[in-house]
Amino acid sequence: MSVQRLGTSDPAPSSTLLHKRDLHSSVSDPVLDSMTFLNEITHRYPGAISFAPGRPYDGFFDTEQVFTWLRGYLDHLAAAGRTPDEVRTAVFQYGATAGQIRPVVADSLLADEGIDVPAESVVITVGAQEAMLLTLRALFGGPDDVLLVPDPCYSGITGAARLLDLTLATVAEADDGFDCAALEAVILREKAASRRPRACYVIPDHSNPSGNTMGMASRLELLELAERHDILLLEDSPYRWVSPGPPLPTLKSLDRSHRVVHIGSYAKTLFPGARVGFVVADQPVTDDRGRTSLLADEITRIKGMVTVNTPSLSQAVVAGALLATGGRLSAHNTRPAARYGAAMRATLHALDANLPPRERAELGVGWNRPDGGFFLTVRVPFRADTASLAHCAEEYGVIWTPMSFFHPGGGGHHALRLSTSFLTDAEIEEGVSRLTRFIRARSDTTRSPEEQHV
Amino acid sequence: MSVQRLGTSDPAPSSTLLHKRDLHSSVSDPVLDSMTFLNEITHRYPGAISFAPGRPYDGFFDTEQVFTWLRGYLDHLAAAGRTPDEVRTAVFQYGATAGQIRPVVADSLLADEGIDVPAESVVITVGAQEAMLLTLRALFGGPDDVLLVPDPCYSGITGAARLLDLTLATVAEADDGFDCAALEAVILREKAASRRPRACYVIPDHSNPSGNTMGMASRLELLELAERHDILLLEDSPYRWVSPGPPLPTLKSLDRSHRVVHIGSYAKTLFPGARVGFVVADQPVTDDRGRTSLLADEITRIKGMVTVNTPSLSQAVVAGALLATGGRLSAHNTRPAARYGAAMRATLHALDANLPPRERAELGVGWNRPDGGFFLTVRVPFRADTASLAHCAEEYGVIWTPMSFFHPGGGGHHALRLSTSFLTDAEIEEGVSRLTRFIRARSDTTRSPEEQHV
Numbered sequence A, B: 001m002s003v004q005r006l007g008t009s010d011p012a013p014s015s016t017l018l019h020k021r022d023l024h025s026s027v028s029d030p031v032l033d034s035m036t037f038l039n040e041i042t043h044r045y046p047g048a049i050s051f052a053p054g055r056p057y058d059g060f061f062d063t064e065q066v067f068t069w070l071r072g073y074l075d076h077l078a079a080a081g082r083t084p085d086e087v088r089t090a091v092f093q094y095g096a097t098a099g100q101i102r103p104v105v106a107d108s109l110l111a112d113e114g115i116d117v118p119a120e121s122v123v124i125t126v127g128a129q130e131a132m133l134l135t136l137r138a139l140f141g142g143p144d145d146v147l148l149v150p151d152p153c154y155s156g157i158t159g160a161a162r163l164l165d166l167t168l169a170t171v172a173e174a175d176d177g178f179d180c181a182a183l184e185a186v187i188l189r190e191k192a193a194s195r196r197p198r199a200c201y202v203i204p205d206h207s208n209p210s211g212n213t214m215g216m217a218s219r220l221e222l223l224e225l226a227e228r229h230d231i232l233l234l235e236d237s238p239y240r241w242v243s244p245g246p247p248l249p250t251l252k253s254l255d256r257s258h259r260v261v262h263i264g265s266y267a268k269t270l271f272p273g274a275r276v277g278f279v280v281a282d283q284p285v286t287d288d289r290g291r292t293s294l295l296a297d298e299i300t301r302i303k304g305m306v307t308v309n310t311p312s313l314s315q316a317v318v319a320g321a322l323l324a325t326g327g328r329l330s331a332h333n334t335r336p337a338a339r340y341g342a343a344m345r346a347t348l349h350a351l352d353a354n355l356p357p358r359e360r361a362e363l364g365v366g367w368n369r370p371d372g373g374f375f376l377t378v379r380v381p382f383r384a385d386t387a388s389l390a391h392c393a394e395e396y397g398v399i400w401t402p403m404s405f406f407h408p409g410g411g412g413h414h415a416l417r418l419s420t421s422f423l424t425d426a427e428i429e430e431g432v433s434r435l436t437r438f439i440r441a442r443s444d445t446t447r448s449p450e451e452q453h454v
Helices: A030-044 A063-079 A084-092 A102-113 A127-139 A155-163 A180-192 A216-228 A295-303 A312-324 A334-354 A357-363 A386-396 A425-446 B030-044 B063-079 B084-092 B102-113 B127-139 B155-163 B180-192 B216-228 B295-303 B312-324 B334-354 B357-363 B386-396 B425-446
Strands: A122-126 A145-151 A167-172 A196-202 A232-236 A260-265 A276-280 A284-286 A292-294 A375-379 A415-419 B122-126 B145-151 B167-172 B196-202 B232-236 B260-265 B276-280 B284-286 B292-294 B375-379 B415-419
Touching: A030 A155, A030 A386, A063 A084, A063 A312, A063 B063, A063 B084, A084 A312, A084 B063, A102 A122, A102 A312, A122 A127, A122 A295, A127 A155, A127 A196, A127 A232, A127 A260, A127 A276, A127 A295, A145 A155, A145 A180, A167 A180, A180 A196, A180 A216, A196 A216, A216 A232, A276 A295, A276 A312, A284 A295, A292 A295, A312 B312, A334 A375, A334 A425, A357 A425, A386 A425, B030 B155, B030 B386, B063 B084, B063 B312, B084 B312, B102 B122, B102 B312, B122 B127, B122 B295, B127 B155, B127 B196, B127 B232, B127 B260, B127 B276, B127 B295, B145 B155, B145 B180, B167 B180, B180 B196, B180 B216, B196 B216, B216 B232, B276 B295, B276 B312, B284 B295, B292 B295, B334 B375, B334 B425, B357 B425, B386 B425
Parallel strands: A145 A167, A145 A196, A196 A232, A232 A260, B145 B167, B145 B196, B196 B232, B232 B260
Antiparallel strands: A122 A276, A260 A276, A284 A292, A375 A415, B122 B276, B260 B276, B284 B292, B375 B415
C-alpha cells in the first residue's frame, strides 16, 4: 500500500487501507449480508407490512415504568439496610462481574419455573446473546469440539460460534419440532469421525425461527440422550411467557444431573432496552489440582474479558420490576401473552380463510400452528429467496424473512418465517391477505402447467 | 464418566462432569487466579487500606443524577420532535446495533478532543472492554497476525486477546513511558519471522498500570511509525479528564491517515455503572467486489454476535449527561480531575516525606511522578509477589497490586502498582506510611549484609 508521511498536506485516506479478506471471517458471514438486505428492504418500503422483526409488541411498555422500577430497586436496597452511600455505589459503580441481582433472578426462576439453583450458579449478562457467547467460549476448548444446532437455527448462536471459529453440526428439525433420533444419529456420526459433540443448542419453547415447541416426551428423551452421550444442553428460553396458558417445564427444571445450561432473557418480556439476560450454569468443574468451581465461575471469568459487568443501571431496573411482582416474570406478561396468543390466532385464522385447505394442497403451501410465541413457518412451492422477498415487498407491500437465513448448512429455500409479535390485528389481516396474493401468484408462475392442473 | 439415567432417585451430581482442562484456555490464565487472590486478600483484610482498585472516586456521584440525566435525554428527544410513542421505543426497545447516541458522542469528541469524525464511524459499546474485544475480533483474521502490546500492559486487552487465541508480542515500556525504538525493533523482528504485526495497543494518557503519559514527541513518532510499518494503533483513552490541566492531544486527533482506532469510555469519568464505551473506527475497508465500508461497520457486525446492542437505558443516561454540558465530558470532570490530581500529589508527597532521597537510593526504591490519573508505579528491591502482598496486608494493613500481574510475557517482579483514585487524603497519608514501613522492613531482610552497609 502507499505510504503517507505525517504532516504532508491533506493526505487523502487510502481507500485500500484495509481489505475485508484480511479481517476475521465472521464479518463475511453471508447471513449478515442477508440481514443487511432485509433491513434495506424494510427501509425502502416503509409502507409495507412487515412480518420480519422478532420484536416484542411495545404497546404495553410505559416510559414512566423505568423511573418507577429503578426507584423501587433503590428503595429495596435501602429497606435491606444499605446506607445512601451504599445505594449510590450499587447503581453508580462497577459491580461484581457475575452480576448484583443474582439472588433476585434465582428467586424469580424458582417462583416462575421451579428451577431451584443457588444464586452463585447464575451469571447476569448483556442479553441472552452475551450468555451464548460466554458459554460457548468457556465450553469449547479443543479443535475437535463440535456444537450441535438444530436446522433451522437462531442466527445468534451460529453467529457467536462463527466469531469463535467453532465447528458446527446441524440436526434437521422435523416438521413438528425437535427430532431426538436425528440428534442421536449426528452425535454418533461425529463421534465416529473422532470429533467430540460437546453441547446441543435448543429453544424448546416457540423456537426461533420455526415457532415449534418441543413436546414433553421429547424433552425427557433429549435429557436422557444428553446423559447417555455425555453432552450438555444449552437451553435458550426467550419465548417463555409469551403465550397464553402455562408453558411446559423447562429442560432445566427437569434436569437431575447438571446436563442443562439454561439461558434466559428479559428482552422479549420485560424490557428489551435494558439488555439483561442470564445463564444458569451449575455444572461442577474440577481442575488438575482437584479444586472445584461451577461452570458459572468460569463463565464469569470470560465475562470479565467481554463486558466486565452488566450495567448496574439495567440490572437495577430489571430487579425493580421483578421485585414488584414477587419475582414473577409471568405476572408482568399476562396481558402481553394474551396479545401474542391472539396475534398468532389471528394470523392462523387469516391464513386459513385466505388459503382454504383445498387450495393450500393444490398449491403445495402449508404452515405450522403455534399457540403463541412470535413466529410461524410457511412452506411455499417456490424459492423464497431475497429476490422473491424484494419482489413481494415492492409489488405486494409485505415483508417476511427467508427461512434460508436460518439454515447454517444451506437449505430452507422453500419456507419463510412470519413474525406476528409486533403487528396489530388489522395489520395481520391485511398483511396475510397481501401475502396470500403473492404466494398464489408466485406459486402459479413457478409450477409447470401439468402441476397446475393436478 | 459415570452415566446417570433420568428418573433414578436423587442422582448426586458427578463431581467430574467437566474438567477445567477441557474448557477454553482463557479461563486458566494465571492472571485470573492472581486477580481472584487479590480480591480474596481485600475481602480477608477489610481494615486494610487498599491501593489496589482502579475505581473512580464516588464522592462526586449523586444517585438522583441518574433520574435527571435520563429525564434530560427523554426531553431532548421530545424537543427534537419525537412523539411519546417514539420516545418510549427509544428507551424500551432494541436499538440499532451501532448505538443510538452516536451523534451525541461524535459531537462530544469534537467539543472535547478536536476529534472530527462522522457519527457513522462511532460504535457504542458496553464499556471500553467490549470495544477492545470487537476491534480485535474484526481486525485479526489470520494465524500470522500479531497484536503488539506494551509491557506492562492493561490486563483487559491481553485477556480479550487470549479469549480470541491471538498471538501477542510485547514491547518493553521505558521508565519514562512508551518506547518507539523498542516498538520498531519488535515490528522488524516479527516481520522477519513472517508474522504480521497488525496493530499496537497503547494508553497514551496516565496508562494503566504504569501511570506514565506519552509525551508529544512520542505521539508523533508513534504515528509515523504506524504509517511506515503499515500497522494500526489502538488508542485506549479511559484516563483522559482525570488530571488537572489540559491533556495532550489524542493520537486520533493527530491522525491524518486513519491509522488510529480510538477507544473511549465513560466508566472512569461519568458513570461506571452505565458501562458505556465506544470505538471510533473510520478506516475504509474494501472487499473483493470493490464495495467499501468503514471498519466501524464491520465492528458493528461483530457486536451483533456479542451483545446485539448497548442497553438503550445506559445510552440514554450518558447522552443526557453529555447534553447537559453541551457535549463536554471535561465539564463534568473539573472537580474529579482536581481531586485525582490532589490525590496523586498527596501520594507523592507522602512517599517523598517517608522515604527521603538518600534512604530511597540506599534501599533501591523509586517511583514515577504522574501529575494525575489513577496509578503510579513503585520499584522495590524485593520480589513483590502474592506472598509478599499477603504478608503486607496481614502485618501492615495495606494492599497494592503486584506489577507482575500486568506483564503478559512474565517479569515485573520488583514493582507494585498503587492506585490513588479511590482513597481520601487521610487514607493516602496513613496508607503510604504503612507501605513505607513494609518496604523498609522487606528491603532490609532481602538485601545481603554487605549490601546493607553499602
